[in-house]
Amino acid sequence: MTISVDCAFGGRRILVTGGAGFVGSRLVARLAEAGARVTVLDDLFTGKAEAVPAGVELVVGSVTDEPLVRDLVGRATLVFHLAARNIIASTANPRDDYATNIGGTLNVLLAAREARVERVVYTSSASIYGNPRSIPINEEDALEPLSPYAVSKLAGEHYCFAFYESYGTPVSAVRYSNIYGPGQRPDNPYCGVVSKFFAGAMAGEVLGIHGDGQQTRDFTYIDDAVEATILAAIHPRAEGEVFNVGTGIETSVNDLAATIAEVLEREVITEPVDRRDVDNIRRRVVNIEKARRMLRWSPQMTIQRGLAETARWLLSAEGADAAGRRPSRGSPSPGAGPDSTAASLPQGGRL
Numbered sequence: 424m425t426i427s428v429d430c431a432f433g434g435r436r437i438l439v440t441g442g443a444g445f446v447g448s449r450l451v452a453r454l455a456e457a458g459a460r461v462t463v464l465d466d467l468f469t470g471k472a473e474a475v476p477a478g479v480e481l482v483v484g485s486v487t488d489e490p491l492v493r494d495l496v497g498r499a500t501l502v503f504h505l506a507a508r509n510i511i512a513s514t515a516n517p518r519d520d521y522a523t524n525i526g527g528t529l530n531v532l533l534a535a536r537e538a539r540v541e542r543v544v545y546t547s548s549a550s551i552y553g554n555p556r557s558i559p560i561n562e563e564d565a566l567e568p569l570s571p572y573a574v575s576k577l578a579g580e581h582y583c584f585a586f587y588e589s590y591g592t593p594v595s596a597v598r599y600s601n602i603y604g605p606g607q608r609p610d611n612p613y614c615g616v617v618s619k620f621f622a623g624a625m626a627g628e629v630l631g632i633h634g635d636g637q638q639t640r641d642f643t644y645i646d647d648a649v650e651a652t653i654l655a656a657i658h659p660r661a662e663g664e665v666f667n668v669g670t671g672i673e674t675s676v677n678d679l680a681a682t683i684a685e686v687l688e689r690e691v692i693t694e695p696v697d698r699r700d701v702d703n704i705r706r707r708v709v710n711i712e713k714a715r716r717m718l719r720w721s722p723q724m725t726i727q728r729g730l731a732e733t734a735r736w737l738l739s740a741e742g743a744d745a746a747g748r749r750p751s752r753g754s755p756s757p758g759a760g761p762d763s764t765a766a767s768l769p770q771g772g773r774l
């Protein structure tokens with residue numbers, strides 16, 4: 424079944440919580456392009472007002488504010504719920520994480536039930552699988568949340584399906600796996616390992632790798648993740664379902680650093696640093712057959728091309744600003760060489 428995104432979203436009122444963030448802002452741009460009337464609710468904890476495209480309404484506020492959520496959800500027919508505290512903030516402050524990731528999700532669901540919205544799409548995380556017993560990880564495999572963040576993302580998901588079963592609230596959930604790509608700002612202290620490695624490599628720094636670097640992840644390109652999220656919102660068969668969103672390909676942190684070196688056409692030196700408590704998952708790669716089969720979705724980007732696109736963006740004026748650098752003059756191609764004026768950034772991002 425082929426579904427036209429323009430037909431599905433044109434003229435519709437859509438609420439995107441967390442729409443000023445990395446994934447949310449790319450999703451919002453896509454929805455706005457398709458002719459949707461989008462409202463973003465974001466407290467700008469990590470999000471940036473300037474990431475919200477012109478013409479899109481930005482409400483600066485929190486998903487923990489129940490009356491505000493009720494009002495905004497009440498004006499929408501479709502809700503993408505992305506607002507969340509990230510893994511590092513959540514490890515540092517589990518109570519705040521609880522309030523946003525669990526309490527905020529409950530507010531969205533209560534409002535969606537009252538307003539009878541057509542679909543709520545919840546963005547969950549592959550972190551809920553913990554250390555898997557076998558790979559690739561299937562949606563129905565054992566769940567073992569090993570961090571406060573994984574607990575809260577899983578609780579949000581459980582609430583979604585409890586509302587689906589108890590009240591018929593139409594929900595679907597996507598479990599993202601390590602999203603990277605243009606728009607992921609290295610100046611965000613919580614950004615992922617891809618951005619941190621790029622920023623360090625472009626600044627000519629030694630990249631700190633936690634542990635032996637053999638830990639693996641399934642790195643997903645931003646546009647592939649956005650496409651899966653959109654399909655989860657419009658596909659009739661997605662209602663009441665959860666989908667892994669990844670590539671099905673396992674990449675070690677060492678290989679990631681090597682591919683970044685290739686893409687930048689420069690030598691990148693790595694050194695082992697202490698393992699951190701948020702990096703307690705050894706291997707992760709997800710099985711994406713369910714999304715392929717039910718959503719007719721498949722990731723389009725290889726890691727090499729995805730990293731090249733990321734490098735291109737980081738070397739652009741916008742990316743240079745996001746990395747806290749002055750834009751480099753000349754060609755914005757990844758092979759153009761590093762900007763030696765790049766600011767020093769902390770090494771070894773979160774996985």
Ligand SMILES: NC(=O)c1ccc[n+]([C@@H]2O[C@H](COP(=O)([O-])OP(=O)(O)OC[C@H]3O[C@@H](n4cnc5c(N)ncnc54)[C@H](O)[C@@H]3O)[C@@H](O)[C@H]2O)c1
Binds near residue numbers: 447487
């Ligand atoms: N990026 C990934 O690799 C990844 C992996 C798994 C799951 N996810 C999930 O995808 C979603 C988007 O993640 P992202 O990478 O874009 O992160 P992000 O931090 O860039 O975006 C999250 C947004 O939510 C906003 N926010 C945080 N607390 C809020 C609150 N109380 N009220 C309103 N807004 C609030 C932030 O300001 C930010 O704009 C999140 O739900 C996250 O848990 C992301």
